[in-house]
Each structure stands twice: as structure tokens, then as C-alpha cells.
Amino acid sequence: MPSYEAIEPVDVLARELGIPEEQIVKLDGNENPYGPASGVQEALARYPYYHIYSDPHQREVRQALAEYVGVDAGHIVCGNGSDELLDLAGRLFLEAHDAVVTAPPTFGIYAFVAAIYGARVVEVARRPDFGLDLPEMTSALRDGSKLLFLASPNNPTGNPLSREELDRLLSGDAVVVIDEAYAEFADDSFVPLVPERDNLIVLRTFSKWAGLAGLRFGYGVFPKPVAELMHKIKMPYNVNVAAQAAVLASLGAKGVLMERVCLIVGERARLSEMLSALGWLRPLPSRANFLLCEVNGPDAQDVWRRLRQKGIIIRHFDTPELRRFLRISVGRPEDTGRLVAALREIGAGVGK
Numbered sequence: 001m002p003s004y005e006a007i008e009p010v011d012v013l014a015r016e017l018g019i020p021e022e023q024i025v026k027l028d029g030n031e032n033p034y035g036p037a038s039g040v041q042e043a044l045a046r047y048p049y050y051h052i053y054s055d056p057h058q059r060e061v062r063q064a065l066a067e068y069v070g071v072d073a074g075h076i077v078c079g080n081g082s083d084e085l086l087d088l089a090g091r092l093f094l095e096a097h098d099a100v101v102t103a104p105p106t107f108g109i110y111a112f113v114a115a116i117y118g119a120r121v122v123e124v125a126r127r128p129d130f131g132l133d134l135p136e137m138t139s140a141l142r143d144g145s146k147l148l149f150l151a152s153p154n155n156p157t158g159n160p161l162s163r164e165e166l167d168r169l170l171s172g173d174a175v176v177v178i179d180e181a182y183a184e185f186a187d188d189s190f191v192p193l194v195p196e197r198d199n200l201i202v203l204r205t206f207s208k209w210a211g212l213a214g215l216r217f218g219y220g221v222f223p224k225p226v227a228e229l230m231h232k233i234k235m236p237y238n239v240n241v242a243a244q245a246a247v248l249a250s251l252g253a254k255g256v257l258m259e260r261v262c263l264i265v266g267e268r269a270r271l272s273e274m275l276s277a278l279g280w281l282r283p284l285p286s287r288a289n290f291l292l293c294e295v296n297g298p299d300a301q302d303v304w305r306r307l308r309q310k311g312i313i314i315r316h317f318d319t320p321e322l323r324r325f326l327r328i329s330v331g332r333p334e335d336t337g338r339l340v341a342a343l344r345e346i347g348a349g350v351g352k
């Protein structure tokens with residue numbers, strides 16, 4: 001099976017590029033440029049029980065999450081990042097040769113999870129505008145597929161799934177996993193539907209809106225019988241005490257974190273306008289904290305490489321459908337400034 005191509009942390013990039021860490025503009029991981037809420041560091045410093053195993057049932061955190069998303073705690077399962085929950089969903093539902101449906105271009109972990117469990121991936125390519133091909137998707141689901149993995153908003157395209165589309169997808173027999181890693185930026189969620197359905201799972205994370213990507217905490221909202229099975233098959237101490245303390249502190253500082261989400265959403269619009277004004281980049285509408293841009297003129301990979309040499313790290317995917325695109329995470333206004341200045345130089349260099 002192919003390995004998953006993960007991104008590098010700042011210290012590794014700095015060493016590799018010979019650029020001081022503080023000069024790296026990291027816009028490749030859809031991370032939160034404002035970091036965790038200020039109360040998180042104090043909560044971690046104060047926490048008295050690092051020498052004691054964490055609660056295997058994550059009771060306090062699940063109760064706090066239940067209040068945050070508005071469902072009963074019996075629906076909630078926590079993971080070491082939502083990646084772990086994707087893996088556990090694979091462990092629970094998949095056997096070798098089962099079919100898993102995905103809608104590429106999308107988050108690479110879905111195909112990775114399928115490969116780990118020896119499942120087949122049925123790729124239902126998105127339309128040229130990156131919307132879902134619903135007729136193809138429903139017919140793929142009719143063929144006995146076990147799981148459907150969909151991100152909403154989708155990574156890397158930024159577009160959300162509609163309620164009508166979801167209703168169509170839920171009418172089949174497959175378990176539908178909606179990955180809402182970017183829900184707070186989209187200000188929309190399918191979580192309230194979970195208690196009414198027996199084949200809908202919604203995954204969320206604290207990596208993006210709450211700035212805890214490095215601490216690793218994700219959670220999922222599951223039909224209760226599925227949540228019980230997930231608890232049965234997970235490793236008991238899968239979420240460490242530091243992540244749990246950080247999540248509780250983040251939920252306590254929800255207001256501040258949501259103000260930052262608003263800043264990022266505002267910056268997304270400003271960045272999009274500035275990129276369009278260059279004349280050779282076409283940012284697609286996005287409900288997440290990143291923009292997928294079509295590159296018209298210069299070679300996208302060459303632009304990616306030149307930015308990297310300047311310490312500005314964005315994402316290029318070398319696949320047929322994304323070769324002409326770049327994905328740029330929304331940073332702070334000063335990050336936008338450095339990025340756009342560098343892009344102007346690069347654009348001038350290629351005669352644009």
C-alpha cells in the first residue's frame with residue numbers, strides 16, 4: 001500500500017530550508033495561526049495527574065462536548081485526532097475486499113484507512129466544479145459498499161455538502177461518515193441529524209478552530225449502538241490527559257476561539273480578493289480555513305517550489321485533477337502580506 005504523505009512541522013522545515021523558524025510562513029496544514037486559547041497553557045501547567053492514566057470513557061470531556069454540539073453524551077466517542085476515529089470506523093466496519101466509497105479530490109486518510117483494512121476504494125470523481133456526482137455516488141452505494149467517507153466542507157476543495165445531497169446518500173445501506181473538521185468555519189453542521197438516523201456518523205476535531213492540532217483531539221457523533229461498539233474496540237487510554245485538559249479549557253474559552261474563527265473567515269475573503277487580483281490565480285469559493293486556487297499561466301508546482309524557497313509553505317498535490325491547483329491555508333494578515341508579495345514577485349518573474 002502507498003504511505004500517507006504527511007506534512008512536516010515548522011522545526012523540520014526550518015532546518016531543511018536553512019531559514020529561522022520564526023520566518024517560516026506555514027500555510028500548508030490548515031492549522032490555526034492564532035494557536036490555542038490562552039487558558040490552555042495554564043490548564044496544562046496546573047494539571048496535577050500526568051502520572052495517572054486518563055479516563056478510558058472520557059466522561060468529563062464527552063459531557064462538555066455534548067453541551068457544545070447539543071446531543072446526548074452517549075452519542076460521543078473521542079479520539080487521538082479525528083484521524084483515529086476514521087481508523088476506528090474502518091476497524092469496526094471493514095473486512096478485506098469490502099468497498100469504501102470516496103469522492104476525490106478529497107482528504108487522503110480515507111483511502112489510507114481503506115488500504116489498512118484491505119478494503120477496495122470506489123472513487124466517484126467529483127464534477128469539474130468539484131461538486132458531488134450524485135447519480136454515480138448513489139449507484140456506487142447501491143452496490144453493497146460498507147462505508148462512505150465525505151468531508152464537508154471538503155478538503156482540499158472547500159465546498160460543503162447540501163442537506164438534500166446528504167438525504168440522498170443516507171437512503172442507501174452504507175454507513176455515511178461526514179467529516180466536519182472545518183465545521184466551525186462553515187458555521188454549519190449535520191450533527192443534529194445523527195440521533196434521528198442509524199447510518200450517519202459526523203466527525204469533528206479541535207485541530208482547526210481550537211488550534212490544538214499538535215495535541216491531537218477529535219471526536220465523533222455516532223448512533224448510540226455504534227458509539228458503544230466504538231468504545232468496545234478502541235484502546236482504553238486513547239486520549240491523553242493533556243489533550244483532555246486542553247479541550248476542557250478550550251470549551252471554556254469558546255467565545256475567544258470563535259472570535260478568531262471570525263477573523264480567519266474575514267481574512268479568507270480578503271486573501272481571496274488579493275489572490276484574484278494577481279490575475280493568474282483563481283481561488284474557488286471556500287467555507288473552510290483554506291482556499292484552493294487554480295493556477296492559470298505558471299506551472300503550479302513551480303510556484304509552490306519558489307514560495308517554499310522563500311520560507312512560505314503551501315500545498316500542491318501532484319495528482320491529475322489537482323496538478324493545476326494550489327491549496328493555501330488562511331493565515332494572519334501579516335502572513336497574507338508575505339504570501340501575496342512573494343506571489344507578485346513570482347508572477348513578475350514568469351512574465352505575468
Ligand SMILES: Cc1ncc(COP(=O)(O)O)c(C=O)c1O
Pocket residue numbers: 029030080081082083084107151154155179181204205206207213216217218
Ligand atoms: C477533512 C479532514 N479531516 C480530518 C483531518 C484531521 O483531523 P485531526 O487533526 O483531528 O486528526 C483533517 C486535517 O487536515 C482534514 O482536513
